[in-house]
Amino acid sequence: MPKFELAPLPYDFAALEPHIDTQTMQIHHGKHHAAYVNNLNAALEQYPEFFEKTALEIIKDLAAVPEAVRTAVRNNAGGHVNHTMFWSLMAANAGGQPSGALADAINAAFGSFDSFKDQFQKAAMGRFGSGWAWLIVDGGALKIVSTPNQDNPVMDNPAVTPILGVDVWEHAYYLKYQNRRADYLAAWWNVVNWSAVANLYEGAK
Numbered sequence: 001m002p003k004f005e006l007a008p009l010p011y012d013f014a015a016l017e018p019h020i021d022t023q024t025m026q027i028h029h030g031k032h033h034a035a036y037v038n039n040l041n042a043a044l045e046q047y048p049e050f051f052e053k054t055a056l057e058i059i060k061d062l063a064a065v066p067e068a069v070r071t072a073v074r075n076n077a078g079g080h081v082n083h084t085m086f087w088s089l090m091a092a093n094a095g096g097q098p099s100g101a102l103a104d105a106i107n108a109a110f111g112s113f114d115s116f117k118d119q120f121q122k123a124a125m126g127r128f129g130s131g132w133a134w135l136i137v138d139g140g141a142l143k144i145v146s147t148p149n150q151d152n153p154v155m156d157n158p159a160v161t162p163i164l165g166v167d168v169w170e171h172a173y174y175l176k177y178q179n180r181r182a183d184y185l186a187a188w189w190n191v192v193n194w195s196a197v198a199n200l201y202e203g204a205k
């Protein structure tokens with residue numbers, strides 16, 4: 001069975017400058033994400049039947065994972081899913097605002113795009129320690145949630161679909177922003193790839 005693999009970053013390490021710096025992207029992808037993939041493969045070595053599943057399928061049904069490796073799989077399959085998604089949700093020359101059905105849904109759910117940004121940023125700032133903030137589709141409705149560690153909203157409810165997520169682990173921002181998570185988040189909006197978010201939204205509806 002093929003093991004899990006680290007896909008190349010879908011753009012140059014410098015593509016998100018000056019908002020996300022090159023060295024952070026190199027270490028975040030080449031060291032942190034790579035470690036999640038390697039640790040996931042190591043955890044599942046004795047249970048190769050799980051290599052027939054996708055990482056997303058695995059984290060949607062962690063109860064099926066043997067207890068001896070369940071925490072390692074939760075953390076590392078979660079890390080693999082979360083980071084693979086995170087890279088795809090950023091791009092060079094991105095940012096701005098969503099359009100079309102996604103913009104309409106955000107306005108309907110949160111009042112306005114600016115109000116959505118405020119609420120999303122609050123969720124990201126309010127996550128104590130390491131974790132993520134997410135925009136998810138839950139039963140057709142848009143909701144903002146946050147998770148600790150490398151947890152993903154599908155671990156609690158496999159029926160939801162995350163369509164946007166931001167990594168608020170210090171490894172995502174410390175080299176450039178040190179302890180200033182708010183500054184990182186303010187810059188991060190400039191690299192959000194709204195067309196990728198809209199595609200996930202269309203698929204989730």
Ligand code: MN3
Pocket residue numbers: 028032083167169171172
């Ligand atoms: Mn990370």
